[in-house]
Amino acid sequence: MRTRPVRIDQVIPSIVERDAVSHHTLEAQRVLHSMGFVSEIYACSMGPGLAGRVHPLSQLPREEPERQWVCYQASIGSPAADAVISHPGLKLVDYHNISPSELIERWMPQLADEVRVGRRQLAELAPVVELAFADSEFNRAELEAAGYRNTMVAPLMVDTANFYSPPDPQVGRRLEAVRALGGHDWLFVGQMLPHKAHHDVIKALACARNLFDPKARLHLVGRESCASYADALRRFVSALELTAAVEFVGSISPGELSAYYTSVDVLVCCSDHEGFCVPLLEAMHHRLPVVAYGVAAVPETLLDAGIVLPSKSPVLVAAAVERVLTDHDLHDSLVSAGLRRTRSFTVEGARRAFARAIEQALQAA
Amino acid sequence: MTSEVVAEIEDQVRQMRETGQVTPELEDELDRCFEEVAEASLAERALVTARGPESGSGDPIAGLAGRMGLSQLRRQAAAMARRRLGPSFRRLERRAAVGATRLGEALSIRVHVTADHLERLAARSPRASRVLSAARPGESASVAGTMHPSIEGPLLAWVVERLSAAVPNGAQEAAGLVLHAECGDGRVVEALAARGFQARGADPGAAARADGDSRIVAAGALEYLGATVSGTLDGLLLTGVVDRLRPGDGRVLAQLAARCLAPGGVVVLVSARPEAVVALDPVAADLAHRRPLHPVTWCHLLARYGLSVLAVFEPETSEPDLFAISAQRLAPALVAGRGDA
Numbered sequence: 168m169r170t171r172p173v174r175i176d177q178v179i180p181s182i183v184e185r186d187a188v189s190h191h192t193l194e195a196q197r198v199l200h201s202m203g204f205v206s207e208i209y210a211c212s213m214g215p216g217l218a219g220r221v222h223p224l225s226q227l228p229r230e231e232p233e234r235q236w237v238c239y240q241a242s243i244g245s246p247a248a249d250a251v252i253s254h255p256g257l258k259l260v261d262y263h264n265i266s267p268s269e270l271i272e273r274w275m276p277q278l279a280d281e282v283r284v285g286r287r288q289l290a291e292l293a294p295v296v297e298l299a300f301a302d303s304e305f306n307r308a309e310l311e312a313a314g315y316r317n318t319m320v321a322p323l324m325v326d327t328a329n330f331y332s333p334p335d336p337q338v339g340r341r342l343e344a345v346r347a348l349g350g351h352d353w354l355f356v357g358q359m360l361p362h363k364a365h366h367d368v369i370k371a372l373a374c375a376r377n378l379f380d381p382k383a384r385l386h387l388v389g390r391e392s393c394a395s396y397a398d399a400l401r402r403f404v405s406a407l408e409l410t411a412a413v414e415f416v417g418s419i420s421p422g423e424l425s426a427y428y429t430s431v432d433v434l435v436c437c438s439d440h441e442g443f444c445v446p447l448l449e450a451m452h453h454r455l456p457v458v459a460y461g462v463a464a465v466p467e468t469l470l471d472a473g474i475v476l477p478s479k480s481p482v483l484v485a486a487a488v489e490r491v492l493t494d495h496d497l498h499d500s501l502v503s504a505g506l507r508r509t510r511s512f513t514v515e516g517a518r519r520a521f522a523r524a525i526e527q528a529l530q531a532a
Numbered sequence: 533m534t535s536e537v538v539a540e541i542e543d544q545v546r547q548m549r550e551t552g553q554v555t556p557e558l559e560d561e562l563d564r565c566f567e568e569v570a571e572a573s574l575a576e577r578a579l580v581t582a583r584g585p586e587s588g589s590g591d592p593i594a595g596l597a598g599r600m601g602l603s604q605l606r607r608q609a610a611a612m613a614r615r616r617l618g619p620s621f622r623r624l625e626r627r628a629a630v631g632a633t634r635l636g637e638a639l640s641i642r643v644h645v646t647a648d649h650l651e652r653l654a655a656r657s658p659r660a661s662r663v664l665s666a667a668r669p670g671e672s673a674s675v676a677g678t679m680h681p682s683i684e685g686p687l688l689a690w691v692v693e694r695l696s697a698a699v700p701n702g703a704q705e706a707a708g709l710v711l712h713a714e715c716g717d718g719r720v721v722e723a724l725a726a727r728g729f730q731a732r733g734a735d736p737g738a739a740a741r742a743d744g745d746s747r748i749v750a751a752g753a754l755e756y757l758g759a760t761v762s763g764t765l766d767g768l769l770l771t772g773v774v775d776r777l778r779p780g781d782g783r784v785l786a787q788l789a790a791r792c793l794a795p796g797g798v799v800v801l802v803s804a805r806p807e808a809v810v811a812l813d814p815v816a817a818d819l820a821h822r823r824p825l826h827p828v829t830w831c832h833l834l835a836r837y838g839l840s841v842l843a844v845f846e847p848e849t850s851e852p853d854l855f856a857i858s859a860q861r862l863a864p865a866l867v868a869g870r871g872d873a
Contacts, residue, residue, distance in 0.1 A: 168856060181737060195632045211737075212717065213717060214718075216716060226693070273574070274574070280835075306707065370566070373562060374554075374562070376560065377558065378554065390746065395577040398575070398576070398577070399566070399570045399572075399573035400571050402569035402573060403566050406565050406568075406569055407562075417746065418746050421745065471534050473534070474537065474541075475534065476541075479536070480545070480559060481547050481562055482559060483541065483542065486541050486545050486548075490537065490541050497537060501534075
């Protein structure tokens, strides 16, 4: 066993409130403290509520390699990765996936540059990193492909604020009034970014209204992070004459999100890339059946707790949603399986897995 | 079990296709329709960004594409090099920078005055305009980054006071719209909102932060102001970007600020003093990239684009390395009055 360091610091490109990777990093700090390490978080940028808990990257100490290790939370291209590469301490990487640039290039060329840099930095880190852990098997496979020798899965320490927030009564009442008009309500939760493929959910809704459920509606929850894509979606909805059937909800509070989860009938996900996809867990926790395109880490997150489709042909997605909503036995079995699946992602379990990862690094030759 | 269900659903869809219940045209038409609107949206966005729109649709503070600056990589590399070179190099560097900046002050103003002359010449002569266009470097783009001067204490009080002088804060009438361009962590946006302004922020790092604050959009200052509808801002606070301008972008920024402000609107600009760039950390992290301009140069640029400079804040003790300027876009009647005088 190598010398136990005094401190294990974490480095993250950007840390903010209400963000999955940021929450994971804060939880990881708690785990490291509980293991007896001095542990601080250093970031290039931080949300206003985290001042004091997180330090600027420029203040990252450079102690003797035996005294200090550095754990890098990798999710995008950042100068933080260079700071880690040049740091004298033993290095760990916690990988949360980086979206492929080709899915973003057309809409957000500059962000595509950033993710390309991120992929390059991930490969540059490989030879100098002692142990890399990923929050899904899919992500772990990507680490191996990038040249990492020692890898393991340590699940995301999920923020349960969206699980247990009481539903906002005002939003709940409004949605109930809409439901009284008949037809089923679909939901998709995710930032309005092109690789989340909101347009494919809209296509599926159009088919569903045409073939099965003329009054079906879709609620799109998530911040509009790409103006041109959001604009295209609005034009698309208008061109399909679905303006009254598609709601662009935007970014909302945990209570409001909870109201959506408890008031709609199904979560539909046609994303082209997900490193984990927390909304799938949130939906299952709220007893909502899930229909999803089985790409990247989505099948691993859902397992048998949702309908995982091999393609996202709009008719296939529409037919799957119709089946889930009309086959009550299937609906109930999906809800039960979803609850079981959610329970397997406890924060305590994820904390233990992270601690095991650190112990494994300590024991590595 | 679910794989069996999926197989059944696929069978059902296959049958629907075979019986003609679902025609190939249905999905093809959806694909074609989305491609059309996608092309239209991308083309329109490109046009708006290139032109700096005279008109636009919806909320002028609508979100732009999320972006993070590649310049961060260069900045960090410079910071690491500086740390290794030690304090003696920093002292030497500061002395050299002070000398160079004093020379640069005079030169900077002269360059901008000369540029004004060239622009007037180009306006009078199409041939000169062609020659100057050919000689000009590529279009300016926003320079992304996340280093921001700290606005607090007396400086924050001064900023709020200057904005309050011209922008309604909602106490008696509708709150005025104040944008903090390159707002960093959004702290000043929060402070302005707490004082009753309709405060919004834009910052290139906002997309990466994903903190759910809908008041802050992901965009650099030049990019954002370029896409903002003319005359829609009551107040504009510029920080960060003003220290990292590429040659020529100071003019672009002043022009955009003047265009975006409503008559009577106020712009407040906070910048590092050029001679202080190496004294400030983390400003010192990237001397090669940051190019703060002298207060006198900013006064010249703001006046050049029709903004009337109201006050200059140059603290002696609390933030000796920062200065601030407030300038107002005068209402047409006042401009006319001033001209008559």
